[in-house]
Every structure is written in structure tokens, then in C-alpha cells.
Amino acid sequence: MSEQEKIVTACLIIIGNEILSGRTQDANLGFLGRRLNEEGVRLAEVRVLPDSMEVLVPAVQEVSRRFDYVFTTGGIGPTHDDITVDCIAAAFEVPVIEHPEARRILEEYYGDGLTPARLRMARAPSGASLVPNPVSGAPGLRIENVYIFAGVPRIMQAQFDAIAHELSGGAPLLSESIAVSLPESVVAGGLAEIQLQHGNVEIGSYPFQKGGRFGTTLVVRSVDGQALRAASEDIVALVTALGGDLDSSVA
Amino acid sequence: MSEQEKIVTACLIIIGNEILSGRTQDANLGFLGRRLNEEGVRLAEVRVLPDSMEVLVPAVQEVSRRFDYVFTTGGIGPTHDDITVDCIAAAFEVPVIEHPEARRILEEYYGDGLTPARLRMARAPSGASLVPNPVSGAPGLRIENVYIFAGVPRIMQAQFDAIAHELSGGAPLLSESIAVSLPESVVAGGLAEIQLQHGNVEIGSYPFQKGGRFGTTLVVRSVDGQALRAASEDIVALVTALGGDLDSSVA
Known part of the structure; x- marks a missing residue:
């Protein structure tokens, strides 16, 4: 197998008790599997995990070592059960900060409606960069090889399209x-x-x-x-x- | 938390490149999440993994230790890419045998149509017991705390219903x-x-x-x-x- 044909791999972590309980059907796996392949990246594993720091932190540490790219969906909204940012910061052993540019985006998007709850969506693992969210303001995040996306398919898909050019794929399958x-x-x-x-x-x-x-x-x-x-x-x-x-x- | 409220957990392993590539949408997760909950078992993790012995064997070993029950779906048909039985036998370090009762069921179901390919579906990890398949003959299997189910939702659901009474659940959520x-x-x-x-x-x-x-x-x-x-x-x-x-x- 030539250099150009090396297999570039990705893992998707779907975060959410509502998927595990069968209440909600995931709609991101299929999209990501197809789009990653177009970029020459093989979706090699998917995990559906509960909203639990105890579970998510070691899982993110493991898969970010094993795969070239990791994508997470879900758990990035304004409520108490949205703990993805905290988990990924913990996995990379960095603090959670308020990201100034994310705050600016939220201020522009919500204006006077920027409540403390919504401001939670400016929180980021220190060192993370932003992923644009053309649908609903609150940006996604990237730290190291981990992309943090929304769970809502329309938002997640726009976020993927915004970063697809960053991925270094191999030969598409x-x-x-x-x-x-x-x-x-x-x-x-x-x-x-x-x-x-x-x-x-x-x-x-x-x-x-x-x-x-x-x-x-x-x-x-x-x-x-x-x-x-x-x-x-x-x-x-x-x-x-x-x-x-x-x-x-x-x- | 009282004795009766202990949380009994399960992990589902969805086996199949066709799910990871986005070609096929899984339809078993939601059913299993809901039905397990009725039995007092919490679906605590799901993994979608490729048809690869290298990947499946260590994954089955890990999750069969971590969870009370493990369910696998897919990869148990008559073709060369159906490797679930081999992987689970390897995970438990037992040989693959032809299960006499499974063979009898296939003989009855297919009659003269029992080709060598179909006979592959009588293969089982040594020590496994059978899970009835009222839909299409070829039985599922159980070894230790791992249930091996078909990927086709109608068959998988009938197999689950056939074994649900065996599960020792905690308090339903x-x-x-x-x-x-x-x-x-x-x-x-x-x-x-x-x-x-x-x-x-x-x-x-x-x-x-x-x-x-x-x-x-x-x-x-x-x-x-x-x-x-x-x-x-x-x-x-x-x-x-x-x-x-x-x-x-x-x-």
C-alpha cells in the first residue's frame, strides 16, 4: 500500500442519555460516515455514551489516542446536563475558560437576550479554537484532534461542512x-x-x-x-x- | 440506595461496516434501549464497530467485563463477512464448533435447501446456548453474559423477546x-x-x-x-x- 493510500480514521462519540434510552434516534452517524468518506477519512468506530463525566473523560482520552480524528455530538447547550466542554477539558487536562470570541459571537447573536444560561455556551477548554455555527450562533470547538459539535443534525452538519477542508484525508474509499x-x-x-x-x-x-x-x-x-x-x-x-x-x- | 435499586447495565455492540459507512441506518439501538429499561436493565453504552476480528475481540473482552450484559447485532449470516461467532469465541478463548441443536434447527427449517453456506449458521462458540429465532430459523447464541443476535430488526426483536425473561434487572428507570x-x-x-x-x-x-x-x-x-x-x-x-x-x- 503506497503512502497516499494510508487509512485515516475517525471516531464519533454521540453523547446523550436520550439516545441510549431510545427516546431519540441519532441522525448524525449516517451523515458523518458518508461525508468523512468523501474527505478520505474512514469512520472506524462510534460510541454512544451517557451524560457522565466518569464515562466520557477516559473514553475521550482513549479514542483521541487511537484515531486520527474524534468528533463529539451533543451536550453543548445552555442547561445543567450539557457537560461535554467540561469532559473534554478534563480529558486534555486543561481548565475551562470563557472564550472571548465565542462570547462576542453570542453577544452579537442574542443581543439583549444573552442570559447567563446562554453565556455558558461561550465556555471552552483552554486552547480550543472555534468551529463556526451558521445556524444558531453558539460555536462548536476544536481542541487537538477532537471536534466538538452540536447534537442537532442541522447544526452539526453545518459545523462539519465548515471544517471539512481542515481534514487531511487519505484516498477516499x-x-x-x-x-x-x-x-x-x-x-x-x-x-x-x-x-x-x-x-x-x-x-x-x-x-x-x-x-x-x-x-x-x-x-x-x-x-x-x-x-x-x-x-x-x-x-x-x-x-x-x-x-x-x-x-x-x-x- | 437499597439493594433492589442497584443499577444493572448493558452494552450493545452493533457490528457492521455498512452502518459505519452510512449506507444502512441502525434500527436496533432504540428498541433495545426501551425494552431493556422495561426489564430494569440500563443500556449504558453502545459501540458501532467494523467487521474486523482485530477490533471486535478486545472490545468484547472489555465490555463483557465492564457491563452486566452485552448484546451484539449483526454479522451472523452465511457469508464470508459474517465473523461475529469467530470473534466472540476468540474473545472467550474457546473454539468454534458446529452446534448439534442449531444444525438440527437449520435442517428442519431449510430441508434440502441446507447448503454449506447456510450450515455456517450452525457454528457457535463452544459452550454457547441457543437463542430461538422464530422468524428465520438460524438461532442466536448466548455465551457467558454475551447475547449474539441477528442484525435484521425483526429477527433481533424476536430474539430479544425470547430471552427477556432471563435477564435479572434492577428497578426499572x-x-x-x-x-x-x-x-x-x-x-x-x-x-x-x-x-x-x-x-x-x-x-x-x-x-x-x-x-x-x-x-x-x-x-x-x-x-x-x-x-x-x-x-x-x-x-x-x-x-x-x-x-x-x-x-x-x-x-
């Missing part, structure tokens, strides 16, 4: 999806052989059911476009030999 | 949601005080936007029903004093 009208177990044997023959692609197999019939979506992934095409061609040949159809109606 | 017509920052100060006064409840604050107006859902959680009601009453009094409405149209 290319992928091709092939939906076939055969159950997984029928393609399994041939597929395992194709995987063995194409070491530099990763072949995933995902069953689906549609109108009472079982089918399989085969996803081929690689940083090497030529290798991707070669493996995909072998898969199409396998499916045809097995009497299956390529079901182009399933993306 | 009760909760009350109060939707108010005030932005988070307006309730923040009073809410922090209420949280301080009610140490045995956990108050979460979740902003929402509806028809262009900002509101907040306040969620009070406790294993103690009386404490829950007392805190909820204080919150209702706070909202009323601040001139807010209780928005009963938001669950």
Missing part, C-alpha cells in the same frame, strides 16, 4: 453496490472465493427482503478504482452464472 | 416527559436548581423546534416514583412561573 435477486446463502460460496482472489477490496453482503422475495446487496469497497471494477465484474459474472438477476431497482 | 413552550436557555437556571434539590432524579433537557417556535422537552428519570413526581411538580411550577405553557401535543 470507493464503493459499488450490486443488488441481486438471490438469497445470501446462494452467493456465499462464490463470493468467498472472489474475496480471496481480490485481497485489496472488501466485499460486504447484506440481505434484503422485497415483495416477499429475498435478495442480497453486495457492496464492494476499495481505495483502488481498478481493483474495485475487477472484483465487481467477477461478482456480476458469478450472479449471472447462478441464474440471478441484477436488480437495478434497489440502490 | 421511570421517566416523565414534559414539553414546554420555552427555549432551553430560559428554563436552564431554574432547572439546574431543581436538579440540585432532587439528587435522586436525573433531569434531561432537549430543545425542539416546532412551527418556527423553540420549545424544550424536559425528561425526568428516576427509579423512585415518588421522587420522580416531586421533581416533575417542581418543574411544572417553574414553567408556570416563567409564563410558559405545557405543550401536551408533544409526547
